[in-house]
Amino acid sequence: MAYRATYKKHTLVFRQPAGTSRGTLHQKDSWIIRITDTERPDTTGYGECSILPRLSPDDRPDFEKILTMACRRVQGHNFTMDEIPDAFPSIRFGFETALLDLTQGGRQVWFPSDFTEGMDSISINGLIWMGDPDFMKKQIIRKIEEGYRVIKLKIGALDFEQELELLRFIRREFAGEHPEIRVDANGVFSPEEALEKLKRLSEYEVHSIEQPIRQGQWEEMAGLCETSPIPVALDEELIGVWQTSDKIKLMDVIRPQYLILKPSLLGGFKACEEWITLAGERNTGWWITSALESNLGLNAIAQWTYTLRNPFPQGLGTGLLYTNNFDSPLFIHQGQLFYNPERKTNISFYV
Numbered sequence: 267m268a269y270r271a272t273y274k275k276h277t278l279v280f281r282q283p284a285g286t287s288r289g290t291l292h293q294k295d296s297w298i299i300r301i302t303d304t305e306r307p308d309t310t311g312y313g314e315c316s317i318l319p320r321l322s323p324d325d326r327p328d329f330e331k332i333l334t335m336a337c338r339r340v341q342g343h344n345f346t347m348d349e350i351p352d353a354f355p356s357i358r359f360g361f362e363t364a365l366l367d368l369t370q371g372g373r374q375v376w377f378p379s380d381f382t383e384g385m386d387s388i389s390i391n392g393l394i395w396m397g398d399p400d401f402m403k404k405q406i407i408r409k410i411e412e413g414y415r416v417i418k419l420k421i422g423a424l425d426f427e428q429e430l431e432l433l434r435f436i437r438r439e440f441a442g443e444h445p446e447i448r449v450d451a452n453g454v455f456s457p458e459e460a461l462e463k464l465k466r467l468s469e470y471e472v473h474s475i476e477q478p479i480r481q482g483q484w485e486e487m488a489g490l491c492e493t494s495p496i497p498v499a500l501d502e503e504l505i506g507v508w509q510t511s512d513k514i515k516l517m518d519v520i521r522p523q524y525l526i527l528k529p530s531l532l533g534g535f536k537a538c539e540e541w542i543t544l545a546g547e548r549n550t551g552w553w554i555t556s557a558l559e560s561n562l563g564l565n566a567i568a569q570w571t572y573t574l575r576n577p578f579p580q581g582l583g584t585g586l587l588y589t590n591n592f593d594s595p596l597f598i599h600q601g602q603l604f605y606n607p608e609r610k611t612n613i614s615f616y617v
Contacts, residue, residue, distance in 0.1 A: 274300075294317075298562065301361075303368060313563075355530065377570050383605075410440055410443055417448070448473050461494065463478075464495060499525065517550070524550065568582050
């Protein structure tokens with residue numbers, strides 16, 4: 267069996283500036299992998315290597331050197347994912363996805379299911395982007411009107427009192443709907459102030475908080491997980507933890523209530539499934555979140571997520587953030603993510 271692998275860079279352009287904990291994004295790069303079986307040249311598998319600036323471990327100058335190496339090694343021998351260094355999780359995700367697509371016939375149906383047949387859906391949260399209070403309130407109103415029952419707010423960009431006012435706004439204006447509220451602090455709190463701020467957030471019945479303090483402070487995070495009135499979810503904390511023994515140590519030291527799993531940042535589906543196994547052994551909850559992939563990577567993540575049968579609303583979407591995304595079979599209705607089997611991901615730019 268001989269493969270031919272190539273890649274093309276695709277710069278995604280945001281419809282409006284996207285405020286994140288690491289600055290405002292106007293565009294974001296992805297690299298699209300194409301793998302062809304030379305014995306079946308009409309069958310092609312696609313995958314995406316998606317990098318988040320200043321967050322992805324493989325946001326580094328030698329990224330394309332490693333990507334080129336992976337394309338060369340996949341050709342002509344029994345390639346394994348171990349040939350891609352752990353420190354390049356988006357490349358691992360891209361190759362895992364492309365090879366799986368190839369073995370499934372090159373139709374971008376990586377995980378056939380009732381979801382890909384259009385017979386079932388995935389519950390998702392409504393993400394509120396950072397911005398000024400009026401901008402965030404408008405997003406909240408729109409998400410509730412669109413039928414979302416879980417609202418996720420990124421905090422840390424505004425004054426803390428302004429952020430508390432947003433929570434008061436939700437509980438006051440939508441008391442009847444009583445949406446579930448998740449907050450994502452992206453490590454913005456200091457260990458000294460975190461517990462007091464978590465107590466204040468808990469007054470608004472917050473479901474969980476992602477990464478209240480900066481990653482790498484295991485003892486401090488363990489203390490918060492033990493004493494916080496709000497369940498703590500680890501997100502950035504998982505990035506860069508590659509070895510099984512280190513994953514076990516992290517879980518047993520910190521003892522979090524939830525894990526947030528992002529295939530592009532953690533090394534693909536199999537890497538995330540190892541975290542899921544460890545979480546299950548410790549009665550730790552988890553859910554899947556995309557990381558600003560194009561509709562190609564997002565489609566693969568959504569299909570995989572459905573097969574996990576996780577009851578929590580997931581952090582997925584449809585890629586409407588971008589002006590030049592690929593066509594997609596994914597669409598949202600009433601806070602549910604659906605798949606239209608009559609539509610396919612259009613990757614015609616690659617031809």
